[in-house]
Amino acid sequence: MFINYQLGILIVIGGNRCEIEVEMKILFKNVKTLLYDSNYYISVRDVLIKDNIIEKIGCVEEDVDRIIDGENKLLIPGLINLHTHIYMTIFRNIADDLPFSEWLFEKILPLEDHLTEEDSYYASLLGIMEMLSTGTTCFNDMYVFTNATSKAVYESGIRAVLGRGLVGEQKYNGADRRINEVLQEMKLWEGKSPLMTFAWAPHAAYTCSQEYLRSISEFSKDKIIHTHMSESENENKDIINKYGIRPSKYYEDAGILTDRTILAHCVDLNAEDIERIKYAGSSIVSCPVSNLKLGNGIANIPKLMSEGINICLGTDGPASNNTLNMFKEIQFMSLIHKGVHKCADIVTASDTIKFATQNGAKALGFNKIGLIEEGYSADLVLLNLDEPGNQPTNNLVSALAYTMNGSQVHLTMVSGKILYDDGQFCTIDSEKVYKEIKRIIEKYKEII
Numbered sequence: 001m002f003i004n005y006q007l008g009i010l011i012v013i014g015g016n017r018c019e020i021e022v023e024m025k026i027l028f029k030n031v032k033t034l035l036y037d038s039n040y041y042i043s044v045r046d047v048l049i050k051d052n053i054i055e056k057i058g059c060v061e062e063d064v065d066r067i068i069d070g071e072n073k074l075l076i077p078g079l080i081n082l083h084t085h086i087y088m089t090i091f092r093n094i095a096d097d098l099p100f101s102e103w104l105f106e107k108i109l110p111l112e113d114h115l116t117e118e119d120s121y122y123a124s125l126l127g128i129m130e131m132l133s134t135g136t137t138c139f140n141d142m143y144v145f146t147n148a149t150s151k152a153v154y155e156s157g158i159r160a161v162l163g164r165g166l167v168g169e170q171k172y173n174g175a176d177r178r179i180n181e182v183l184q185e186m187k188l189w190e191g192k193s194p195l196m197t198f199a200w201a202p203h204a205a206y207t208c209s210q211e212y213l214r215s216i217s218e219f220s221k222d223k224i225i226h227t228h229m230s231e232s233e234n235e236n237k238d239i240i241n242k243y244g245i246r247p248s249k250y251y252e253d254a255g256i257l258t259d260r261t262i263l264a265h266c267v268d269l270n271a272e273d274i275e276r277i278k279y280a281g282s283s284i285v286s287c288p289v290s291n292l293k294l295g296n297g298i299a300n301i302p303k304l305m306s307e308g309i310n311i312c313l314g315t316d317g318p319a320s321n322n323t324l325n326m327f328k329e330i331q332f333m334s335l336i337h338k339g340v341h342k343c344a345d346i347v348t349a350s351d352t353i354k355f356a357t358q359n360g361a362k363a364l365g366f367n368k369i370g371l372i373e374e375g376y377s378a379d380l381v382l383l384n385l386d387e388p389g390n391q392p393t394n395n396l397v398s399a400l401a402y403t404m405n406g407s408q409v410h411l412t413m414v415s416g417k418i419l420y421d422d423g424q425f426c427t428i429d430s431e432k433v434y435k436e437i438k439r440i441i442e443k444y445k446e447i448i
Contacts, residue, residue: 024065025050026416028382031070032396033057034077036358036371040350040397047075049378052416057374072386073410074396077372078137078159078379079326080360082285083226083264083314085165086127087120087143090440091319100232100294108319111444112144120148122436127324128156129428132420134325134406137379137413140262140285140314140364142201142226146185153196154189157419157427159379161364163201163226167208172215179215195415199224202256204231205239205247213254224364225256230273231265232296248273257282262363264314266304267297274307283310283363286355288332289323290316301337302346312363313355327406330356334401349401382411 028047035043035057046060088108095107120143131139138159143149146164153160164182172179186198200220202208204227208216216225229247230236239247248269251257259281266277266284277284286299304311313329315321321328330352337347361370369379383404385393390403412420419426 024416025063026066026068026413026418027060027064028068028070028073028075028380029060031068031073031075031382032385032393033075033372034353034397034400036373040353042074042396044070047372047380049380049413049416052378054372054374054376054378054380057372068382068411070382072384074383074385075372076135076381076383076400077357077370078381078412078414079135079356080312080364080370081131081136081139081314081324081326082262082283082312082360082363083142083287083316084127084139084324085142085317085319086131086139086324087115087123087145087149088317088319089126089130089324090115090119090123090437090444091317092322094444095319096293096322098294100296101234103294103320114444115144117145117148119440120145121152122433122440124149124152125156125428125433126437127318128152128158129425129430129433130318130324131326132156132158132412132425133409133423134323134327135381135383135409135412136324136326137381138360138364138366138369140199140224140226140360142203146181147188150185150189150196154193155427157195157414157417159195159369159414161197161199161224161226163199163224166200166202166212166216168212169209171211172219176215179219183219197224199226199262201226204228204235205250206235210250210254213251213256217255220256220260223260225258225261227251227256227261227263229263229266230268231291232294233268236268246270246273248276252276252280260365262312264316265291265296265299267291267299269300269304274304274309278307278309283312283359285312285314285360285363286333287314287316287321287329288336289329290320292332292336293322294320298336298340301333302341305347305351310359310362311355312360313352325406326356327400327404330401331405349398352401353397378413378416380411380413381409382413383408384410 026049033045045057048056048060095103140161142163142165166178200216202216257280261282263284315324333352334347358370368376
């Protein structure tokens with residue numbers, strides 16, 4: 001079902017009524033608000049949204065279209081999932097407890113061969129539903145089918161940076177199918193929504209030749225480059241054995257290690273790798289749950305922080321996580337490093353919240369999301385504190401990292417539009433999505 005979220009109407013989806021507010025004044029009244037001034041703190045404020053912007057934070061006394069009572073609620077900036085493959089919701093809980101190479105080459109890639117564009121569309125909608133209901137308002141995605149995820153993003157109203165995963169061996173000569181698909185998708189969708197932008201997404205050093213990467217570098221002068229790097233020790237060994245250099249050098253020589261580059265995982269880095277990344281100004285997105293589940297290791301986040309590298313958070317795909325829940329990543333990110341380094345304050349709650357908000361925005365080049373500030377886009381999440389696990393509210397900054405799990409999300413707003421409200425999806429026919437997912441998964445039962 002296509003729903004244009006830009007229309008200001010009351011709609012009924014699957015029997016559920018849900019308002020879509022467009023070009024309205026919405027007031028969060030007397031709400032505990034996560035603010036930032038060198039560090040995070042909580043303050044009770046009124047937060048006024050006009051159109052898609054946070055217009056005023058403070059005491060607001062004016063006529064508005066809707067007042068949202070902030071009692072026993074916490075307002076936070078929307079979370080940013082900086083590395084994922086949301087179409088993989090269809091493969092959730094299918095290939096578990098397997099080493100990385102077996103998981104990827106013997107299970108996931110063969111399953112992908114049976115995937116269709118329609119499958120990917122509904123799987124992407126399911127992923128967007130999961131993210132909206134757990135507080136994610138923006139994500140950076142790498143996928144197989146062009147137009148499927150783009151359509152899901154456009155219809156849902158979530159913010160996204162999208163990149164068709166690219167693999168290849170030859171320099172682009174005008175005939176490469178995958179690169180041509182990217183160019184066609186960009187031409188079709190760019191400009192249709194300010195919330196949807198595109199990246200170039202070469203898959204990895206082990207699936208892209210340097211000649212191929214140089215072609216991508218030439219195309220990507222003004223766009224994000226999103227890729228995997230050093231996801232495991234074995235990956236590094238394979239690249240060294242084949243080319244005599246490490247993946248960071250491989251990327252540097254191919255021209256894709258830039259200040260617009262987002263490097264997913266970076267589990268196994270040495271001093272030279274870190275220096276190259278730092279010099280280039282690239283961002284690193286850590287996916288601790290996926291890295292742990294696949295047995296790939298743990299990125300040395302404290303070291304990377306000390307070098308001033310921009311660290312972000314992502315879930316990776318639901319086939320390896322197995323969720324798209326950023327609260328889970330926030331908690332794991334902090335706890336893992338405390339244990340590994342035997343130091344309780346080495347990665348703090350504030351650090352991980354910043355990874356999942358401000359740093360993600362910085363990596364994507366978005367300078368007006370990731371914080372609750374006047375003039376920023378109204379990408380906001382309202383959390384319910386009125387439950388046993390969140391009481392007493394002694395330190396809500398700590399609670400975001402150590403107590404909450406995403407189930408507290410009451411409302412999710414992107415660019416001033418309410419997309420999820422008290423369990424209801426305002427732009428997605430959830431009943432139809434569930435029905436289609438059940439239909440799609442039937443065909444995989446004979447393959448699995």
